[in-house]
Amino acid sequence: MNDSDRTAVSRARDGDGEAFRWLVERHSRYLFGVAARLTGSAADAEDVVQEAWLRAHRQLARFEERADLRTWLHRITVNCAIDFIRARRHREDAHDPADLEQGALGEIGANTQPTPERLAEGGQIQVRVGEAMARLTGLERAAFTLRHLEGRSIEEVGAALGLKASATKHSIFRAVRKMRAALEPFATGKGAGCS
């Protein structure tokens, strides 16, 4: 943890609202990214970040100063997002967005066929990734993100999301298939899959 964070945490523990405000303004954008990639919604991400800060505020006295503050906040945010996702799981299970072959992403891919170099130059790969992630169902996105970006094992992902191992695997498999379908043309220019 850097000195600024350490000082602010110390002051915030003593009830200094301005110090806590400083922490909120310093780290909220990062936490929004964490929450948004798990929830897939800016509005939901805002709620998750708010809840994460409230939890952090309550638990500030227990924060170990030798630990990294952002890592601690990251973990709290992921846990809040998981709570949120579990609560709305039923809706996401019932709602599967349109196939990747349809809609804006498919049209862009089919019509323009940009090379990987062109995409990278414009930072468009990140845009493509974001679009592909947005087309996953909530459960697929959460399972894939926890496995792929958060580095949690399938067993841990299942426990977090309240899924059996087989359901967790299939959520990840479906997510990977969708991501491949969306991104492979821009990654290699080759067809997908091993027969």
Added chain:
Amino acid sequence: MPHLTEDQLVLHHYGEDTDEEQREAVAHLAQCAECREGLDRLRHVLGMVTADSDPQAPDGFERVMWARLQPHIEGSRSREGGWASWLGLRGPALAGGLAALVIAAFVAGRWSGAPGVGPLPEPVATVPAGTAGDARPEGVLLVAMGEHLDRSQMVIVELLNADDTDPASLSAERERAADLVAANRLIRQSAEQAGEAALADVLDDLERVLIEIANGSGDASSEELQLLKARIEQRGILFRMRVVGAEVRERERAPRPLRAPES
């Protein structure tokens, strides 16, 4: 050995295959150029998915977030450590009276198994504070409150996870919701009278939800069930209940009163 499937490649990429599967995959990949190429393509695509592609917060998000947090943060300081303090610190008599009422509500409402939403109980203010309640330990109150929140949460989660095409399967949840309404109303009214607006607000929303669930009929349509689910989610009631529930659990674990108010 046949080619590795895409799912097998995914598990292998993440190191989630079993030892035996891993040995077989490694052996196959050593002799199969096609599968090696498939694994390379998979890794290349997954390598594109990094935290760099996280959605960006809108401009001014930090200030908006602080504006949303500030009332809660400052409120928690000005209320002697939050609503939990109201349960046990602001007035032992109130806490005791509430404990008695909560327990009584549970006994009369839930544990009797009486179906349906019963008559409205009187608010706490009409009960002589500090009578029966003083003899009750604060821990009992917290356990009762925690149980109430847990049970309410379970009912709501069951409803949210219910099959939209089978509303009739929710009869047990309706009965449980009806049983919980009276206890919830007592706690809410007590919170209102104690000036705990945030807690009362959550309990008010919870009460509406419980009543909606309790009043649902067995022949409700799928669409009605979906609308009810949507209303529950729009209110974010589960999320807010978890916040309150976390406070209760923390308070249960802490044997002594919450820390002194910050000045």
